[in-house]
Amino acid sequence: MREDTGEVTASLHRPVTDSSRSSAVPYESFEWQQQQPPSNGVPRSAWNRQHKRLSRWHRPYTMVLIVLDLLSVLAASYLAQNLEKSRSGFMGRSLGFLHDEQLFVFFAYLVLPIGWLILLWANGTYDRRYLGLGSEEFKRIVRTSVTVVACVSLLAFATKTGLSRGTVAVVSLSALLFLLFGRVGARQVLHFARRRTGHGAHRMILVGTLPEALEVYTAVTRSPAAGLIPVAIHITDGYAAARGIETPVPVYAARDVMALVREVGADTIAVCGSASAEPGELRRLAWQLEGTGVDLVVAPQLTDIAGPRVHIRPIEGLPLLHVEEPTLSGPGWLLKNLIDRVAAGLGLLLISPILVAIAIGIRLSDPGPVFFRQPRVGHEGRTFRVWKFRTMYQDAEERKRTLEELNESDGMLFKMKNDPRIFAFGAKLRATSLDELPQLINVLKGEMSLVGPRPLPADDGDYLGDVRRRLLVRPGITGLWQVSGRSDLSWDEAVRLDLYYVDNWSLTYDLSIMWRTIWVVLRRKGAY
Numbered sequence: 001m002r003e004d005t006g007e008v009t010a011s012l013h014r015p016v017t018d019s020s021r022s023s024a025v026p027y028e029s030f031e032w033q034q035q036q037p038p039s040n041g042v043p044r045s046a047w048n049r050q051h052k053r054l055s056r057w058h059r060p061y062t063m064v065l066i067v068l069d070l071l072s073v074l075a076a077s078y079l080a081q082n083l084e085k086s087r088s089g090f091m092g093r094s095l096g097f098l099h100d101e102q103l104f105v106f107f108a109y110l111v112l113p114i115g116w117l118i119l120l121w122a123n124g125t126y127d128r129r130y131l132g133l134g135s136e137e138f139k140r141i142v143r144t145s146v147t148v149v150a151c152v153s154l155l156a157f158a159t160k161t162g163l164s165r166g167t168v169a170v171v172s173l174s175a176l177l178f179l180l181f182g183r184v185g186a187r188q189v190l191h192f193a194r195r196r197t198g199h200g201a202h203r204m205i206l207v208g209t210l211p212e213a214l215e216v217y218t219a220v221t222r223s224p225a226a227g228l229i230p231v232a233i234h235i236t237d238g239y240a241a242a243r244g245i246e247t248p249v250p251v252y253a254a255r256d257v258m259a260l261v262r263e264v265g266a267d268t269i270a271v272c273g274s275a276s277a278e279p280g281e282l283r284r285l286a287w288q289l290e291g292t293g294v295d296l297v298v299a300p301q302l303t304d305i306a307g308p309r310v311h312i313r314p315i316e317g318l319p320l321l322h323v324e325e326p327t328l329s330g331p332g333w334l335l336k337n338l339i340d341r342v343a344a345g346l347g348l349l350l351i352s353p354i355l356v357a358i359a360i361g362i363r364l365s366d367p368g369p370v371f372f373r374q375p376r377v378g379h380e381g382r383t384f385r386v387w388k389f390r391t392m393y394q395d396a397e398e399r400k401r402t403l404e405e406l407n408e409s410d411g412m413l414f415k416m417k418n419d420p421r422i423f424a425f426g427a428k429l430r431a432t433s434l435d436e437l438p439q440l441i442n443v444l445k446g447e448m449s450l451v452g453p454r455p456l457p458a459d460d461g462d463y464l465g466d467v468r469r470r471l472l473v474r475p476g477i478t479g480l481w482q483v484s485g486r487s488d489l490s491w492d493e494a495v496r497l498d499l500y501y502v503d504n505w506s507l508t509y510d511l512s513i514m515w516r517t518i519w520v521v522l523r524r525k526g527a528y
Helices: 056-089 101-122 138-158 166-195 210-221 257-264 274-277 279-289 331-350 351-365 396-406 424-432 437-445 465-472 492-505 507-523
Strands: 200-208 228-235 250-254 268-272 295-299 310-315 318-323 371-377 381-387 449-451 476-478
Touching: 056 166, 101 138, 101 166, 101 295, 138 166, 166 200, 200 210, 210 228, 210 268, 210 274, 210 310, 250 492, 257 279, 268 279, 268 437, 279 371, 331 351, 331 507, 351 424, 381 424, 381 437, 424 465, 437 476, 449 507, 465 492, 476 507
Parallel strands: 200 228, 200 268, 228 250, 268 295, 449 476
Antiparallel strands: 310 318, 371 381
C-alpha cells in the first residue's frame, strides 16, 4: 500500500503525496519492465537492448539528417559536374577518368556520397548528444569534410589518378556548405517544435536538494530550444524542506525514483549538485536504470561554464572535472583581432553609401550633428568615445533628468520602450540597429570588437565585483546579450550573459553570435 503523508508543493500545483521507500511500487511491477530486473553491473549488448530509450525523438530526426546529408553531397557532385561541363564540355579527362563518364558518375554519385555518410557517422555527427544544440555538431561536420579531402587526395596519389584540383575543391567546399545549411535548417525546425509543441524534448526528473534542483531548473529552462523539460523534483533532504515554498513543478520526497519516472512520464533523471557526491548511491542508481531506457545525467555545481573548458580525468574510478582557464590570449585571440580590423575596414567601404543616406535622413529629421559620441568604458577600464548615429533630439541629456522615474531598466542603463526623446527616423534606426554601424570606426581603431560585451557609459557607476570582469575583453558591436533578448533582459541576466561570453570565448562562438545577430535584427526583438 502507498502511504500518504502530506502536501509538498504550494498553490502552483495540486497536492503531491509522499511515500516511504518501503511502500514504493516494486520495480518488477511496471508493464514496461521485463519479468526480472537486470542484474547490477552485467554488461548487455548495445544491439539487443532489453528496452529502447524512452526518448525517441532523435531517431526520426537522425533519419532526416541522413537524407539531408545525402542530398547535400549529391548536390555538390551535380554542381561540380555541371561546372566542369560548362568549362570543358566533358568532365572525364580533367578528372582522370579518361572519357569514361559512367565511371565518373559511379564515383561521384555513389561512392563519394556513401563514403561521406560513413565518415559523418564515424565522426559522431549523428550522436544524439550533439544534435540540436551547441557547435560540436558543426565542428564534427567540418572535420569530416577535411577527412574526405584527405582520403580523396591519398587515393588519387596511390592510384596515380589525375584528379582536377578545382573540381575537388568545388565538391568539398560546396558539400560542406550544403551540409552546414542543411543541419542549420533541421535544427531550426527542431527548435520550433520544442518551443511550440514540446516535441523532440526530454522530460526530466531533478534529484537533489531543493535549492540545487531549482538552480538546475532555471538553467535548463532558459533555453527552450535545448529540449530539456523538468517535470518533477525529487528532493533528497526531506519534503519538509519544500513546505510552503512555491515551485514551478511538483516536488516529491522519499519516493522510489523508478516509480516516479513511470508516474510523471519522464525519460531522463538529472542528479543535481551534492546528490552526485554520493558515489555509492549514484552508482546504484545507474545500475538500476540499466536496460530501462531512462537516461541518467549528472548536473554538477558548475554553472555558466561551456563544455570545451571542462575535461573529465578519471583517477582510480573517481571522475574529476578539470576546469580550464578562459582563453583570452594566444593565436586565436590574435586572429580575432585581425578579423575585426579587416572586416571593419571592408565593411566601412562597402556600406559607405548607406552611411551617407542615413546621415542625410538624420539631418532632415532634426537639425544638429549626425553622430552621437559618448564616453564608454572599454578593455581593461580604458575610456573611449563610441561612434553612433544620433537618434535623439539634441536636448536628450537634459530631458533625461525628468524621465528617471520612468526608467524600465533595473541596471546601469536607462531604457524606455516609448522614449519621447527619440525622433521618428531615429526610432527606425534603433529598430534595425543601423544606428550602431558607425561603431565599425571604433573596431578599426582597436577600441571595440565585432563581438563582445556591449560598452557601458563611463558615468553610470563603478565597475566593481562581477561587472568588472566584462572589461577583460574589448566591448563589441554585438554580443551574447544582444542575441538573447537585448533590452527585454534584466540587468542581472545581461551581466550573466556577458560574463558567460568572457569565460567561454572562442572563434566558433563569435561566428555563432554573428549568425544569430542577423535573425535578431530582422525580427527587431528587444530593440528600443
